[in-house]
Amino acid sequence: MKVVNHRTPSVDGLGIMKGRKAYTDDFAEKDSLIIKVLRSPHAFAKIKTIDDESAKALDGIEMILTYKDFKRNAFTRAGQGYPEPSPHDKFVLDEYVRYVGDEVLAVVGTSDDICQKAMDLIKVEYEVLEPVLDFEKALDHKVLVHPEDDIHEMFDIGFDPKRNKAASYHMEIGDVKKVLDSCKYTISETFYTQAQAHVMLEPHTVNARIDYQERLVLYSSTQTPFHIRRIISQALEIPLSKIRVIKPRVGGGFGGKQAIHGEMLVAYVTYITGKASKMVYTRKEVFESSYTRHPMKLEISLGADEKGMLKAIDAHVLSDTGAYGEHALTVYMVAGSKVLPLYNKVDAVRFYGDVVYTNHTPAGAYRGYGAIQGNFALESAVDILCKKMKMDPIKFRELNMMKEKETSPIFAIMGEGTEGTAMNMETCKLEECVSRGKELIHWDDIYPHIDDGDKIRSVGMAIAMQGSGIPLIDMGSASIKLNDDGFYNLMVGATEIGQGSDTVLSQIAAEVLKTSVDKVIIYSSDTDLTPFDVGAYASSTTFVSGNAVYRAADELKSMMLKEVARIFECDKDDIDFDGERFYYKDKKISLIDFSNEITYSEAQKQLQATSSYVGPKSPPPFMAGFVEVEFDKETAEMKVLNYVSVVDCGTTINPMLAKGQVDGAIVQGLGMAMFEDVKYSKNGKLISGDMLNYKIPTRLDIKKLTTEFVDSYEESGPFGAKSVGEIGIDTPPAAIANAVENAFGIRIKSLPITAEKILNKKWEIENEKK
Amino acid sequence: MNVNEYVVVENIDQAYQLFNQNKKNQIIAGGAWLKLSVKEVNKLISLDDLSLNYIKTNDKSVEIGALTSLREVEMNDVVNEIDHGILSTAISQIMGVSIRNLATIGGSIMGRFSFSDIIPVLLVLDCQLYFHNRGEMTINEFITSKGLDRDILTYIKINKSTGQSYFKKISHTALDFSMLNVAITFDGSFRIAIGSQPGMAMLCEQTMAFLNQQNDISEDVIEQAVSIALTELKLSSNIRASKAYREVLAKTYIKRGLRQVIK
Amino acid sequence: MKIKITINEKDKIFEVEPSEYLLDVLRRNNYTSVRRGCDNTSCGVCTVLLDDKPVPSCSLLALKANGHRITTVEGIQEEAHKIGLYFGNEGADQCGYCNPSMALTVYSLKLENPKANEQEIKEYLVGNLCRCTGYVAQHEAIKKYLGDQS
Numbered sequence A: 001m002k003v004v005n006h007r008t009p010s011v012d013g014l015g016i017m018k019g020r021k022a023y024t025d026d027f028a029e030k031d032s033l034i035i036k037v038l039r040s041p042h043a044f045a046k047i048k049t050i051d052d053e054s055a056k057a058l059d060g061i062e063m064i065l066t067y068k069d070f071k072r073n074a075f076t077r078a079g080q081g082y083p084e085p086s087p088h089d090k091f092v093l094d095e096y097v098r099y100v101g102d103e104v105l106a107v108v109g110t111s112d113d114i115c116q117k118a119m120d121l122i123k124v125e126y127e128v129l130e131p132v133l134d135f136e137k138a139l140d141h142k143v144l145v146h147p148e149d150d151i152h153e154m155f156d157i158g159f160d161p162k163r164n165k166a167a168s169y170h171m172e173i174g175d176v177k178k179v180l181d182s183c184k185y186t187i188s189e190t191f192y193t194q195a196q197a198h199v200m201l202e203p204h205t206v207n208a209r210i211d212y213q214e215r216l217v218l219y220s221s222t223q224t225p226f227h228i229r230r231i232i233s234q235a236l237e238i239p240l241s242k243i244r245v246i247k248p249r250v251g252g253g254f255g256g257k258q259a260i261h262g263e264m265l266v267a268y269v270t271y272i273t274g275k276a277s278k279m280v281y282t283r284k285e286v287f288e289s290s291y292t293r294h295p296m297k298l299e300i301s302l303g304a305d306e307k308g309m310l311k312a313i314d315a316h317v318l319s320d321t322g323a324y325g326e327h328a329l330t331v332y333m334v335a336g337s338k339v340l341p342l343y344n345k346v347d348a349v350r351f352y353g354d355v356v357y358t359n360h361t362p363a364g365a366y367r368g369y370g371a372i373q374g375n376f377a378l379e380s381a382v383d384i385l386c387k388k389m390k391m392d393p394i395k396f397r398e399l400n401m402m403k404e405k406e407t408s409p410i411f412a413i414m415g416e417g418t419e420g421t422a423m424n425m426e427t428c429k430l431e432e433c434v435s436r437g438k439e440l441i442h443w444d445d446i447y448p449h450i451d452d453g454d455k456i457r458s459v460g461m462a463i464a465m466q467g468s469g470i471p472l473i474d475m476g477s478a479s480i481k482l483n484d485d486g487f488y489n490l491m492v493g494a495t496e497i498g499q500g501s502d503t504v505l506s507q508i509a510a511e512v513l514k515t516s517v518d519k520v521i522i523y524s525s526d527t528d529l530t531p532f533d534v535g536a537y538a539s540s541t542t543f544v545s546g547n548a549v550y551r552a553a554d555e556l557k558s559m560m561l562k563e564v565a566r567i568f569e570c571d572k573d574d575i576d577f578d579g580e581r582f583y584y585k586d587k588k589i590s591l592i593d594f595s596n597e598i599t600y601s602e603a604q605k606q607l608q609a610t611s612s613y614v615g616p617k618s619p620p621p622f623m624a625g626f627v628e629v630e631f632d633k634e635t636a637e638m639k640v641l642n643y644v645s646v647v648d649c650g651t652t653i654n655p656m657l658a659k660g661q662v663d664g665a666i667v668q669g670l671g672m673a674m675f676e677d678v679k680y681s682k683n684g685k686l687i688s689g690d691m692l693n694y695k696i697p698t699r700l701d702i703k704k705l706t707t708e709f710v711d712s713y714e715e716s717g718p719f720g721a722k723s724v725g726e727i728g729i730d731t732p733p734a735a736i737a738n739a740v741e742n743a744f745g746i747r748i749k750s751l752p753i754t755a756e757k758i759l760n761k762k763w764e765i766e767n768e769k770k
Numbered sequence B: 001m002n003v004n005e006y007v008v009v010e011n012i013d014q015a016y017q018l019f020n021q022n023k024k025n026q027i028i029a030g031g032a033w034l035k036l037s038v039k040e041v042n043k044l045i046s047l048d049d050l051s052l053n054y055i056k057t058n059d060k061s062v063e064i065g066a067l068t069s070l071r072e073v074e075m076n077d078v079v080n081e082i083d084h085g086i087l088s089t090a091i092s093q094i095m096g097v098s099i100r101n102l103a104t105i106g107g108s109i110m111g112r113f114s115f116s117d118i119i120p121v122l123l124v125l126d127c128q129l130y131f132h133n134r135g136e137m138t139i140n141e142f143i144t145s146k147g148l149d150r151d152i153l154t155y156i157k158i159n160k161s162t163g164q165s166y167f168k169k170i171s172h173t174a175l176d177f178s179m180l181n182v183a184i185t186f187d188g189s190f191r192i193a194i195g196s197q198p199g200m201a202m203l204c205e206q207t208m209a210f211l212n213q214q215n216d217i218s219e220d221v222i223e224q225a226v227s228i229a230l231t232e233l234k235l236s237s238n239i240r241a242s243k244a245y246r247e248v249l250a251k252t253y254i255k256r257g258l259r260q261v262i263k
Numbered sequence C: 001m002k003i004k005i006t007i008n009e010k011d012k013i014f015e016v017e018p019s020e021y022l023l024d025v026l027r028r029n030n031y032t033s034v035r036r037g038c039d040n041t042s043c044g045v046c047t048v049l050l051d052d053k054p055v056p057s058c059s060l061l062a063l064k065a066n067g068h069r070i071t072t073v074e075g076i077q078e079e080a081h082k083i084g085l086y087f088g089n090e091g092a093d094q095c096g097y098c099n100p101s102m103a104l105t106v107y108s109l110k111l112e113n114p115k116a117n118e119q120e121i122k123e124y125l126v127g128n129l130c131r132c133t134g135y136v137a138q139h140e141a142i143k144k145y146l147g148d149q150s
């Protein structure tokens, strides 16, 4: 391969480095109306009265929007395919406010300043209600977060708002209780994972104008332009044909921009007033009023026989979706479906529980999407079990984990919100990942730890899997056309958000067409101009959209060959094409001449092919993560000396960008493992609502990352590729927890794992001994 | 921050008068913290034209104008020699270079930040502050006095001492506020200050007095010093760390600091 | 109030409010490469050079820049192009939102300490956060860029 599997620089990096206009706010109309949202100071309240008379009278205030201005059309902001597996439990504006930061009303004016002045003048009287803040007490709480009757689920997801349930799920294979009872070794442990904030550096941003065809045109920093168009149309009853959503460059998403944020208000204001408008979330709004990762409580029981074979897994999970149920069920299911199959040789497995509403900032999609929560619990539990059995945790995994050509019945049972699809692991190089990782971290030299006097160094590890798109649901498509002078335009609905999809998809097209990346001009994510794609989520782009690009390019190639065959008067299969020239016996024509001819002089036509792809299955990428940590013996302060990731993502279309995905995800995972924490006051107000109080890893905190890819070729993927966007984030929490155990013999079962927590646990154990 | 009027004063008297005219008149130095802490300002008083941005040295001391940026202080060769560069070391651990180019030494003192990494160091260096009206006072007097009149800091003075020193900032990430910080100097006698308790930094005067009476600083003496320090410190909890954990940090790093400075 | 700033070597006069920060004034006047990140100096995205030194424009009052020189990435296009090539070759660019500010800071590091080693690079750039890359590739790119300049 000439382009694929090569370290191609990103197609857009230079222009972006030089500061060209690229991001949503760079394209806002100069005199856009500014929209500011007045947000709830209460965790739960009903709006009694709104006095906005003096604010409305201010010079420069265009309008003030309250719930009374909107028809009650329940929708979900989730930004998923249709019908959504998330409850329709949100209104553009509502009489109830359900968390500190929820939307009370919107002020529309000519400047930030004037909007702020107006907000200061508005008096809102609330009936303050008792909030539900402890998710373990939310189910059947006397207070209902959603008492209203005009909300609904789109199909059965276990939605029961009268019990504060956004969703629930139950599945069992075999008889878990019976198998557990028969096991020689069993453990039961409870784990907690915290809410994590995405902290993409570009805040949520959107702007709108009416174009000269009287259509509404939105620029939005989104991962899902096509879904956004649909949701706006449904909720605001604007015909779909009147809306165009353009996604320019996005400054990071990580799932945080899958859902709809300011788009609804901006669309409404511009549609009603005919004037351009815009919204840029403040950093506080990003923290307080977008959404977080779902916090979970995971009760895990494992049972193994005397030979160390895992026989049963029981997982009872409770998830906190906050005030609205975006991704409630699907994140929940992924905590099982993309974790449990790692140990596919069990006789019985159960996964069940509820997703509850609370009066906290909503939870939603975030890289890892449940798998990181499930992985922390299961991979911690496995080490606990190994300790009990006095078995080497790596041996245990080698014995019990998924191998190539094997399967798990879970794939058929659990999908995302629906049933799944059965599949065999045509590629699964977990064994290589584990053995190579073990070597790279010098496991045998360090395990369980080395005592360096004041310091102690230990190792820990975990294995993980993810998916590659949602089978039979996620669709991606691509159009590619030949231009005169022999270069191509590639139009994709796939959504570049910084992960490099524009580059990777260009590489795939270039490889098929045997050309170089600079001859493939990519344009992505514009609902008017590019074909449909579900968007950037579920690790789908390289696999799903990449397959679509592969097909479209292949089809275009055959169209070109057909035309050349006409010119050469031969059979198209007899023509050789090397990307620059077509050959048949002693005849040849260059691509440039051919493209000019077909454009201008002979049998003129536009050659363009469009293709789509829906995955019949979702081949999981796998990885093994190993960490070496140095602890201060007295203070338990931790330094991650090295994080080794060995990944099976099939062919790396671009090894450099694939490594970037893994490195970046590892660091986000380490943040979650060690200090990132969304914290609330006891009244439900966010304490960690800015970047002074919510800390992400800095470059000084990262010592060394060792990332490698094993040889792997997934037949169903484009040039053998699977996905790589999310898998990297899954292992750090468990690997760190296991390293703590290996250093001190102390097990931390809640995230984040801070030095202070380790010492507290140590003191607790010492006190118990006394 | 909403500012009614921005005034670049021509002399310090004018600044002083304006400052005392109205409680809502404020002095701006770098302005980085002001932005986060003040909502309404009537007159914002800029000292930019008063030439308070300088570092002057003589045989005995270094004088630093209040408007000198933290980065300039950090990179200054003479400052770098005072007690093994403890002030530079501490400043270099505050946020990134760009904020250190903006934030000033004066603002870092007058802000009286309880999380400050600078105040503990100025305490052990026994820094002198020079105010327009009040005149001279030590940093310790400044942070321990309550209800001082509104005054303008013009410059600070630090003696050129060449003792041993130790500074440790403990934080969750390199860009976070300290959970605790420890500053120690030794040039025949010891000075110890602890900051981010999370309350305001303080000199450990009893611990210093105890240590300064000892002829031999044995491990035993160090242990005793640490327990005295723990009784005089005012450690408590906030979102970054609990009181109990701060005790562990104080114990550990005072001990390590003492060992290092007597090496 | 009017302020006079030399931006990228051109003298400009802007009408500004006393409460306005340089970031807002620059964006309002079409210097869109200067971007908003965290609004409290914690992320580095809004970095510009003030008299050749990096400062967070989100927290520098526009009036305080009066009479000074400001450089945005538009003012160091050649250098940014070079840095961009190094970033591209290491796969060190992802979402790119912070990249213009990164170019400015790397450029100013080169002026201050052209022989910076990895630790010095990290210390100099620590205020420039990146949520995408995990930093490692960036350090490779910057090391090579500095190495090839001297």
Ligand SMILES: Cc1cc2nc3c(=O)[nH]c(=O)nc-3n(C[C@H](O)[C@H](O)[C@H](O)COP(=O)(O)OP(=O)(O)OC[C@H]3O[C@@H](n4cnc5c(N)ncnc54)[C@H](O)[C@@H]3O)c2cc1C
Binding pocket: A692, B026, B027, B028, B029, B030, B031, B032, B033, B034, B035, B036, B066, B067, B070, B093, B094, B095, B102, B103, B104, B105, B106, B107, B108, B109, B110, B111, B113, B115, B116, B117, B118, B151, B152, B153, B154, B175, B176, B177, B178, C040, C041, C042
């Ligand atoms: C996001 C962020 C993180 C930070 N993290 C840390 C940290 O980890 N450790 C640390 O030690 N510091 C930290 N700081 C504080 C920083 O180092 C500076 O001390 C702070 O910004 C104040 O300096 P300034 O010049 O910006 O002051 P300003 O914000 O201009 O002023 C601060 C206060 O001092 C008053 N003032 C300023 N100069 C004078 C004067 N000459 N006379 C009288 N009053 C005056 C002002 O009126 C104001 O009340 C942080 C600051 C920010 C913004």
